[in-house]
Amino acid sequence: MIIDEEVLAVLTALVIVGSVLSIAMLIPRKPEPFLAIGLLNEKGYIGDYPTTIVAGEPVRLNVFLANYLGRVALLQVRVKLGSRGWIPSNSTPLDAPALQNITVVLEDGKNLTVPVTLKISEPGINRAIVFELWMFNTTSGTWVYTGRWNHLYVNVTAPGVKV
């Protein structure tokens, strides 16, 4: 035999490993599904968020959304106004009216950054701008709170007041 049997055995072993890995990659797997929401500043970066805002003046922020559910999802970001200690939890949303709703259909594996412009009319200290992520349940035909939220504490000053 021209080729050594040991060499052939080693080469065959390499081919076996290669084909097993290829097969493993071909078999479809369902990774753990999740949704993500993130709060970005006006420029679309993490950090450098406004801490003091003027009542009635627009505040510009960006909301980052990501869908890894393995399917398309109809998502809604509900912007609410809370305060220190009065924010949502993983199971319950904030019991406050939504200032603004952002609704979007997001494909699986895709993310989106949505610009948000808010106006808070009443001055106050330690106000929490809350961004809750809701998902539409097509089976029940209702919006369901995903348990994901972000919040930003701000001091809202009256117009014309210097800080």
Added chain:
Amino acid sequence: MSRKRSSVKMTSTLLLASISPSTSSKFCRLSLLLLLIVALMAFSTVVASPQSLESNQKFTQCIRLAEILSGEGINVSQQVELLNRAIVYLEANQTEAALPLLDEAYQQLSEMYEKLPSVKLRENLERGAVILALAATPALFYYFFPRLYALVWLYNRRSYIVKQNKKARK
């Protein structure tokens, strides 16, 4: 909206309850008529109020189909784009502008949903064939590689001449 509807229902119930033989004067009739007009006006405002997204049946059907299809690995990017454009119109209460987009998305999604079983079958068969070919590769390699190697080895040495080595013979 449901709250408004229930309030209208309550007003109508009150109206019906107030119609009794004892209240047959002209004044009462007039006031009842006025109340009826007010109730009808309230109802008309409920109908004219902006529709929520989830109340649009075509929209929810599109979302459901998109969910099913994307869950099966079908590309629905175009339809998602149409739906996102429709959302903008629906939120602005421009149903007329949203309807063509929803119709287009629904038609495309329905067609894709009808073809889903055959698409899935073809996809599974293709995947199965590839897996089978990959599984057979090591065995085929073990059998054919030494033979092919020998062929190539011989082909590269086809111009070689075998000579008798007299010294070695001695």
